[in-house]
Amino acid sequence: MDRKEEFLKIYKREIKREGADALLDYLENKSDFFSSPASARYHCAFKGGLCVHSVNVYECLKAYLDRDRVKDQYRLSYESESVAIVALLHDVCKANCYKKGFRNVKDDNGVWQKVPTYEYDDRMPYGHGEKSVYIISGFMKLTREEAFAIRYHMGFSGEEDKRNIGSAFSMFPLAFALSTADMEATYFLEKE
Numbered sequence: 001m002d003r004k005e006e007f008l009k010i011y012k013r014e015i016k017r018e019g020a021d022a023l024l025d026y027l028e029n030k031s032d033f034f035s036s037p038a039s040a041r042y043h044c045a046f047k048g049g050l051c052v053h054s055v056n057v058y059e060c061l062k063a064y065l066d067r068d069r070v071k072d073q074y075r076l077s078y079e080s081e082s083v084a085i086v087a088l089l090h091d092v093c094k095a096n097c098y099k100k101g102f103r104n105v106k107d108d109n110g111v112w113q114k115v116p117t118y119e120y121d122d123r124m125p126y127g128h129g130e131k132s133v134y135i136i137s138g139f140m141k142l143t144r145e146e147a148f149a150i151r152y153h154m155g156f157s158g159e160e161d162k163r164n165i166g167s168a169f170s171m172f173p174l175a176f177a178l179s180t181a182d183m184e185a186t187y188f189l190e191k192e
Contacts, residue, residue: 003052004034007088010058014084019140023089026139031095038091040098040118043190050094056189058087061181076173085142086149086178093131097122129153148172155179 001009011024027033038044038053061083070076101119104112126134129151136142136150152160152168152175169176 003048003055006055007034007051010055010084011088014080015088016081017085017140023136023139027092027095031092032098033092033095036095037098037118038094038190040120043186045118050091053185053190054088054091056185057090057178057181058084060184060189061087061178064177064181064184070177074173076177078174082143082146082174085136086146086153086174087181089136090129090132090150090153090178090182092135093126093128095135096124145172145174149174149178151175153178153182155183157183 008024011020034051035047036051037046037049039049044050044053064070065076065078065083097120098118099121101117102114103117105115107113124131132150133142133147137147142150148168149172152165152172154160155169155176156162156165169179
């Protein structure tokens, strides 16, 4: 099963909220979500990489929340629908933002070569996490914790006021869990 099929299977099995079908229609038919890279040059910088990354984050988040310490000591427990929503949709802000381009790099002999790449071209510059919340909210209602988790999924690597990130993590532990899963997927599973 490829990652798009896996994404669709998880989405359809777990996300039943009003508006979920319209959001999925948007992702499949009105955006390049399933063919977009997750980044221009770093993790999952290939066609379909955004979908691969989203499924990886879902798997990492489920594994994190299934840890004994997380369940028993931290007492974190979330509905499977919330887990699927925040993990699969945290980066919908990246859909329709990458276009194919070229860059020059030197080959092993020091000769410049033109190689294909992706260029970031955001036509709706509304931030990162907040843009994902904005797009999702146009289709279905998010809980407050889901919205904060998606908004702050970049953790301390984002450009936000660091005090707000710490407060969000403290008030909404799903935000910390999603950030942890996103970093694990990016820096371990998707490491080049």
